[in-house]
Amino acid sequence: MPTILLREMQKDQSGTITAVKVGGELGRRIRDMGIVPGTRITIMGRAPLYDPVAIRIMGGTLTLRNNEADYIQVEIA
Amino acid sequence: MSATITIALAGNPNAGKTTLFNTLTGARQHVGNYPGVTVEKKEGAYIFPTGEEATIIDLPGTYSLTAYSVEEVVARDYLVQEKPDVVINITDASNLERNLYLSTQFLELGVPMIIALNMIDVAQDRGISLDAEKLSALIKVPVIPIIARSGKGTAELMAAALELARKNEPWNPLHISYGEDVDLALQTIGQRITAAEFMTDKYAPRWLALKYLEGDSQIREKGRRDNPAVDAELQEIVTGVSDHLHKTMETYPEAIIADHRYGYIKSVLRQEVISHKFDADRLHASDRIDKILTNRFLGPIIMLAVLLGLYKFTFTYSELPVAWLETFFGWASDNLSTLLPDGHLKSMLISGVIDGMGGVLGFVPLIMFMFFGIAILEDSGYLARVAFMMDRVFRIFGLHGSSVMAYIVSGGIAGGCAVPGVMAARTLRSPRERLATLLTVSFMNCGAKLPVLALLTATFFSSNQAQLMFLLTLLAWAVALTAAKFLRLTVLRGESTPFVMELPPYRFPTFRGLLIHTWERTWQYIKKAGTTILAISILIWAMMTFPALPESQEQNFARQRQEIMTAASPQAIEALESADTPLPAEAVQIKENLAAVDTAQAGSALRHSLAGRIGTSMETVSWLPGFDWRTNIALVGGFAAKEVIVSTLGTAYSLGEADEEDNTSLSETLSKDPHWNPVMALALIVFVMFYAPCFVTVVCISKESGSWKWGLFSICFNTAFAFLLATLVYQGGRALGFTG
Numbered sequence: 001m002p003t004i005l006l007r008e009m010q011k012d013q014s015g016t017i018t019a020v021k022v023g024g025e026l027g028r029r030i031r032d033m034g035i036v037p038g039t040r041i042t043i044m045g046r047a048p049l050y051d052p053v054a055i056r057i058m059g060g061t062l063t064l065r066n067n068e069a070d071y072i073q074v075e076i077a
Numbered sequence: 078m079s080a081t082i083t084i085a086l087a088g089n090p091n092a093g094k095t096t097l098f099n100t101l102t103g104a105r106q107h108v109g110n111y112p113g114v115t116v117e118k119k120e121g122a123y124i125f126p127t128g129e130e131a132t133i134i135d136l137p138g139t140y141s142l143t144a145y146s147v148e149e150v151v152a153r154d155y156l157v158q159e160k161p162d163v164v165i166n167i168t169d170a171s172n173l174e175r176n177l178y179l180s181t182q183f184l185e186l187g188v189p190m191i192i193a194l195n196m197i198d199v200a201q202d203r204g205i206s207l208d209a210e211k212l213s214a215l216i217k218v219p220v221i222p223i224i225a226r227s228g229k230g231t232a233e234l235m236a237a238a239l240e241l242a243r244k245n246e247p248w249n250p251l252h253i254s255y256g257e258d259v260d261l262a263l264q265t266i267g268q269r270i271t272a273a274e275f276m277t278d279k280y281a282p283r284w285l286a287l288k289y290l291e292g293d294s295q296i297r298e299k300g301r302r303d304n305p306a307v308d309a310e311l312q313e314i315v316t317g318v319s320d321h322l323h324k325t326m327e328t329y330p331e332a333i334i335a336d337h338r339y340g341y342i343k344s345v346l347r348q349e350v351i352s353h354k355f356d357a358d359r360l361h362a363s364d365r366i367d368k369i370l371t372n373r374f375l376g377p378i379i380m381l382a383v384l385l386g387l388y389k390f391t392f393t394y395s396e397l398p399v400a401w402l403e404t405f406f407g408w409a410s411d412n413l414s415t416l417l418p419d420g421h422l423k424s425m426l427i428s429g430v431i432d433g434m435g436g437v438l439g440f441v442p443l444i445m446f447m448f449f450g451i452a453i454l455e456d457s458g459y460l461a462r463v464a465f466m467m468d469r470v471f472r473i474f475g476l477h478g479s480s481v482m483a484y485i486v487s488g489g490i491a492g493g494c495a496v497p498g499v500m501a502a503r504t505l506r507s508p509r510e511r512l513a514t515l516l517t518v519s520f521m522n523c524g525a526k527l528p529v530l531a532l533l534t535a536t537f538f539s540s541n542q543a544q545l546m547f548l549l550t551l552l553a554w555a556v557a558l559t560a561a562k563f564l565r566l567t568v569l570r571g572e573s574t575p576f577v578m579e580l581p582p583y584r585f586p587t588f589r590g591l592l593i594h595t596w597e598r599t600w601q602y603i604k605k606a607g608t609t610i611l612a613i614s615i616l617i618w619a620m621m622t623f624p625a626l627p628e629s630q631e632q633n634f635a636r637q638r639q640e641i642m643t644a645a646s647p648q649a650i651e652a653l654e655s656a657d658t659p660l661p662a663e664a665v666q667i668k669e670n671l672a673a674v675d676t677a678q679a680g681s682a683l684r685h686s687l688a689g690r691i692g693t694s695m696e697t698v699s700w701l702p703g704f705d706w707r708t709n710i711a712l713v714g715g716f717a718a719k720e721v722i723v724s725t726l727g728t729a730y731s732l733g734e735a736d737e738e739d740n741t742s743l744s745e746t747l748s749k750d751p752h753w754n755p756v757m758a759l760a761l762i763v764f765v766m767f768y769a770p771c772f773v774t775v776v777c778i779s780k781e782s783g784s785w786k787w788g789l790f791s792i793c794f795n796t797a798f799a800f801l802l803a804t805l806v807y808q809g810g811r812a813l814g815f816t817g
Contacts, residue, residue, distance in 0.1 A: 023329035025145065026575045028291070031335035032141040033577050034175040039339075044364065048373045049469035052478075052576055058174045059203075061364075061580040063465050065472070068575055 001077050006041070006053070006069035014042040015074035022071035030068070034058045041074060081130045082242040083159070084123070087152060087183070088167035089176050090138030091458075091581035093195040097167055097225035098135040099593055101235070108597055116151045116503075125239060126232075134161065140175075142182040143288070143331075144295035146506040156188055157279060162242040165234065167193045170200035170207055170222065171582075173351065177342045180216075186284060187250030190218050191237050197222040197230075199582075203361060204354030212350045216251075226587055250281055255337040259330055262290060262318040266311055275307045276300060289315050290330040363458075363582035371462055380463055384490060387450040391443060398442035406435035421622070429618030432724065434611060438603070443524060444494060445599045451486065451501075452594040456586035461578065468576055474558040475565025477574065479505050480514045484557065488521030490550070495519040495770055496602060499777040507574030513561045515778050516791050519770035520557035522550055525719035529765050532723055536744040537758040553766060560798070568790075613717040613772050620688040621714070621725070626681060634678040641670045683729055688713055692729075702764060702803035703757040703811075712764070718771050756810030760803040768799035 003018055017039050020030055034057050035041075044054040044061055051066045064072075088094045098106075102121025119135035136155060137148035144150050156164065166183055168176035173194070183190050194200075194209060213220040219237045223230030254260055266286035270277065276285060276299065288296040289311050300308040315330070322328050369375055410431045417423040454460045460482060468478030480502070481489075487498025498518040505511040522530065530549060534542045565571075625631075642650065649663040660668070683689050684706065692709035699709050707729035714725040727743050730750075747753045769792040770778070779788030 020332065021327070023331065024292070026577075027329060028141070028143060028331050028335070029145060029575045029577050031332065032143070032145070032178065033579070034178065034339070035577075036336050036339050038336075045367065045371060046373075047371065047466050047469055048377050051469045052465060054367075054371070054465065054580060056364075058172065059205075060169075060172045060175060061367075061582075063468075063576060063578045063580055065468070065576045068577065 001075050003073050003075045006055075006064070006072040006074055007066050009043045009074060009076070011043050011045055013076065014040065015076040016040055017072060018075050019073040020071060021073070026068060026071075030064075030071070033062055034060070035062070035064075035072060081132055082162040082239070083132045083134065084238055084242070085134045085136050085155065085161040085164045086167060087136045087156075087164055087179070088138060089140055089169065089179060089579075091579055092138070092167050092169040092176060093225045094135060094138055094167050096587065096590060097165075097193065097195065097223070097231070098133065099587075099590055100225055100228045100231055102133055106593075116147055123235060125235065129239065131235075131238070131242075140179060142179065142186065143291050144293050148506075150295050156183075156186065162189065162245070163238045164188045164190045165193055165238060166190055167195050167225070170194040170197045171203050171205060173200075173205075173207065174339075174342055174346060177345075178338060181251075181253070181338045181341060184216065184218070184251035185253065185287065187248035187281065189241050189244075189246060189248070191234065191241060192216075192218055192220045193225075193230075193234050194220060194222040195225050198224050206352050206354070208350050211348065212345065215345045215348060215350065248281075250284060252283065253337055253341050255334050258318060258322060259290060259333050259337075262314060262330070263287060266290070266314055269307065269311060269314070273304065273307045275311075276303050286311075287334065290318065291334055292331055361582065366583050367462070367580070370459070371466060376462075376466055380466060383454070383459065384463075384485060387447070387454070387485075387490075390450050391447040395442040395446040399439055402435070402439050402442065406431055406439070410435075424622065425615065425618055428621075429615040430611065432614065434614070441599060441603060444497065444602050445595055447486065447493065448497065448598045449591060449595045451482070452591045453586055456584070456590055456594070458581045458583045461580050464578065465580060471558075472573065474562040475510065475513060475569075475573065476558075476561055477505055477507065477510045477514075478576065479578075480510065480561075483514050483518050484521060484554070487518035488523040488526075489554065493521060494523050494525070494602075495521065495774040496777050497598060498523075499774060499781055500598070500601070502781065509565065509569045509571045510574060512782055512787065513564045513569050515782055516564060516787065516794070517557045517561045519774050519778075519791065519795065520553055520560060520767055522553050522766060523719065525771065526765055528720055529715075529722045530762055532744060532747075533758045533762050536748050537753075537755040549762065549766065552763075556767060556802075614721075617688070617714050617717045617721065620691075621683055621686050621710070623686060626678070626685050630681065630685075631678075634674055634681075637674045638671060641667060641674070680729065683710065698800075701808065702760045702800065703807040704761065704764075704803075705752055708761060712768065715765065716769055716772055718773070719765065722765065754815075756807055756815045759810065760807035763806050764799045764803035766799070767795060767802060769793075769796045 017035065017037050019037055020035060039057055042056040044056050046053050052063045053066065053069055054061055054063050086094050086098055098119065098121060101123045106119060106121040108117055108119050116137050121133045123131045123133050136152040139149045139152050142149060142153050164183060166180050168180065180192060194207060200207060209220040209222050221230055221234045221237055223234055263283060263286045266289055267282045270282040270285055319330055322330060370379055410427050413426055414423065463481055464478035467481045471478055471480050483498045483501040486493045486501045487495045495518050499515055502511050502514045505514060534545050538545050645667050646663060649661060649667055652661050652664045653667065688710045691713055692706040695709045696706055707726065710729050711722045711725040715722040730743065730746050775788045775792060778791050779785045
């Protein structure tokens with residue numbers, strides 16, 4: 001299965017997070033909200049200007065900016 | 078155990094914490110602030126069926142206990158320092174896995190805790206079934222399913238809390254294994270902490286070690302202050318582990334810790350605690366709504382409609398109560414003026430106290446309706462969608478999608494108020510984006526600027542007043558956003574904050590929650606208005622009254638009156654005294670002449686007063702944007718509250734007391750005055766829109782930013798900017814020959 005960046009995912013596409021390659025405040029924030037390796041993720045949609053992106057994770061909906069989504073690798077399945 | 082027990086409510090934002098708090102405490106609430114920060118501290122009382130009482134503290138909603146924003150710090154400090162008897166961790170049962178991340182951190186801290194599985198009904202509708210007893214057995218804390226909205230299960234929850242508080246057991250931290258590398262580092266750091274007795278009076282060594290490994294900035298700062306040598310030593314171990322992890326696995330200690338926490342949660346939930354009837358990714362009703370409300374084309378259109386609707390709702394429905402209040406203040410003013418003898422006391426009570434308070438309290442219905450509308454948007458979950466849709470635009474200006482609400486409240490749709498707008502900026506988590514928002518929301522056309530703008534546009538641009546007002550709203554947006562960008566490029570330079578944000582499911586707001594929300598904010602406004610504004614309006618009144626006209630001038634006006642009376646025929650005087658209607662023509666003439674003398678006297682008195690002198694001396698620079706001393710006085714008065722500008726202009730143009738309410742005569746006077754022309758009016762409009770925020774806003778900015786420096790900054794920055802812009806308009810307009 002191919003591994004791509006979260007930014008490149010299409011609407012309604014799902015996958016499993018394989019890596020979150022960022023530390024510091026952003027990294028901590030991302031993990032606090034449940035974005036950790038091994039978790040399933042689905043793209044719910046994008047804002048009218050394609051950014052930020054809304055994702056479904058652990059039964060809730062989160063939003064991320066594209067430049068933040070760049071740190072997250074997802075294996076499409 | 079003390080007589081009353083303390084129970085802290087903690088949990089993720091959107092887990093229903095505030096709803097539970099309202100259900101438990103009802104109206105027995107008290108809202109204050111945590112010392113030194115702007116986070117609200119809500120306390121309430123709960124009475125058990127046995128008659129025992131508990132103090133309930135609503136901690137700020139957080140996702141984690143690691144210092145990220147001021148909310149997390151406040152919640153953690155409260156738990157560690159105040160040691161509540163019980164923590165009720167409220168979780169969203171339909172979203173349990175992520176909610177348990179915070180619970181796990183409470184377990185690691187060791188606080189006596191109860192987990193409330195809230196919205197158990199929503200979870201069931203989504204096909205999620207939870208085994209509360211099993212969960213309780215596995216993590217060894219009581220777990221109670223509840224529905225906070227209806228109050229179902231809250232009695233059991235409170236009974237369990239009382240029982241736990243009675244046990245009064247010592248804190249019992251949970252030790253999770255974080256994998257070999259981190260566990261080893263934890264052990265090493267923990268031993269050093271114990272040996273050096275490093276802050277052990279406040280924190281458990283292992284917990285402290287964990288925070289060092291997580292890179293918690295607040296704990297590190299405390300450590301550095303407490304014992305710099307040990308802090309440096311610990312930091313060295315942390316750096317060693319970090320480097321090792323980065324080299325071998327390309328990861329970070331905090332990442333490993335988070336992964337293992339989630340691992341712990343998964344291992345618990347997997348033991349038949351949770352089961353899904355449907356696919357977890359299934360679309361819920363909320364998602365279907367989002368398909369329309371955040372749709373690329375429909376979304377922005379609906380958003381505009383909703384915001385316009387909010388605006389319409391606020392203004393249409395508040396019209397009547399505003400009119401009632403105006404009538405009431407008019408009545409109070411009339412009564413006072415007949416009851417009291419003429420003099421400074423009467424003048425102060427009417428011009429200072431009643432007009433000042435009336436100006437502010439008159440806004441209360443408006444603000445109440447606006448807050449009610451915003452509470453609906455907020456509690457239903459729509460506001461988060463607005464932030465989501467607007468973020469890309471606001472980010473261009475160095476702001477955050479959440480800034481949008483602060484701007485709208487402040488007058489993004491003309492007619493808000495910067496005071497609640499400044500307070501609305503609380504939802505912003507990054508200090509820089511928050512400050513940029515705080516400092517620029519006052520550029521919006523708040524309700525108090527509107528009378529000034531309405532007067533000037535009606536007088537000088539009557540043929541296209543509506544279009545001009547609309548253009549001025551757009552101008553306010555353009556200026557505010559550009560100023561924000563400017564600030565973010567200069568004094569507030571720095572990275573933008575993560576936008577990672579939750580889109581909570583849509584919910585029907587509870588009426589009670591809306592009312593509490595609305596009342597809290599309205600009351601904050603009234604309190605500020607009742608204290609600061611009252612003092613300032615008395616001060617402004619004094620500035621506009623003293624020093625009084627010298628005796629010789631007073632006599633001069635008295636003589637003029639005398640002359641009018643002596644020239645009059647006895648019949649006319651008799652008619653005046655008997656107050657018969659209709660008056661003969663001569664009597665009407667005399668009355669008008671007398672009034673003219675009165676107003677001329679008021680005008681000279683104002684010019685002679687301190688405010689008048691300030692206004693006159695300011696003419697040395699104010700000729701640039703074309704303002705004379707009268708306008709200057711009005712602008713000085715406008716610092717107290719922008720609505721004062723119109724009434725002060727009236728006094729300065731010697732229109733007398735009677736005309737203050739009625740702008741038509743002021744409008745006539747201005748249009749006839751040779752000094753005034755459309756270019757100067759436009760310069761004044763621009764100046765009024767952008768100069769120093771009113772005093773209450775400045776106080777709020779200072780409080781919210783935690784420093785008077787920023788309040789002062791907003792006065793200077795805005796005034797300088799407005800002056801520049803107004804000068805440009807006036808001089809530019811003149812150069813282009815528009816002064817006719």
